[in-house]
Amino acid sequence: MIALYRSGHSLLHRTPAGWKLLGLLVGAVTLTLLPRTVWTAAIAFASVAALFIVGGIGVGAWARQLWTLKWIIVLLAGTQTIFLGWELATANTVRVVAVVMLAALVTFTTPAEETIDVLQRVLGPFRKFGVDPWRVAFTVQLTIAVIPVISGMAARIREAQIARGVRLGPRAIVTLLVMALRHADDMADSLTSRGIA
Numbered sequence: 148m149i150a151l152y153r154s155g156h157s158l159l160h161r162t163p164a165g166w167k168l169l170g171l172l173v174g175a176v177t178l179t180l181l182p183r184t185v186w187t188a189a190i191a192f193a194s195v196a197a198l199f200i201v202g203g204i205g206v207g208a209w210a211r212q213l214w215t216l217k218w219i220i221v222l223l224a225g226t227q228t229i230f231l232g233w234e235l236a237t238a239n240t241v242r243v244v245a246v247v248m249l250a251a252l253v254t255f256t257t258p259a260e261e262t263i264d265v266l267q268r269v270l271g272p273f274r275k276f277g278v279d280p281w282r283v284a285f286t287v288q289l290t291i292a293v294i295p296v297i298s299g300m301a302a303r304i305r306e307a308q309i310a311r312g313v314r315l316g317p318r319a320i321v322t323l324l325v326m327a328l329r330h331a332d333d334m335a336d337s338l339t340s341r342g343i344a
Contacts, residue, residue: 218301
């Protein structure tokens with residue numbers, strides 16, 4: 148599993164994982180309930196950027212994380228502009244990106260083990276229904292860790308196509324799917340060899 152955690156001594160690093168996950172939940176719900184205006188979205192976006200600085204992650208990491216979301220931003224903004232108009236599309240896209248960036252900040256400032264421990268405690272009561280809290284927590288953490296890997300693959304495919312002068316098309320999606328499945332196989336073999344899967 149790729150380690151997204153970046154060691155540090157900031158206030159966010161010292162905050163318990165449970166509080167950070169609760170903050171992420173509250174932030175996501177709040178952004179969903181707030182009025183859908185460009186100004187509200189801009190304030191939320193700026194607040195997340197400020198949290199990156201407070202967390203000691205820095206503006207550079209914030210910009211790189213934002214860059215990895217560029218195609219998601221284009222897709223969200225483009226499709227919504229057609230049906231909702233540019234203002235509402237901008238507000239919705241910025242809010243979604245703010246939540247994703249907030250989730251990235253939590254992973255940057257929280258060791259994977261702490262996240263898994265918190266999720267295990269939260270899911271503990273569901274054990275009576277046959278739920279394995281450790282497996283669910285591990286799956287969630289693994290999913291979060293794989294997102295930047297897939298983004299990196301997409302970026303490499305685009306760069307290769309630009310270098311060859313090839314237009315983006317369905318082939319890019321097929322190539323990304325093949326690379327993702329191959330990565331999933333490698334990850335499954337690695338987990339199996341460790342007795343996890």
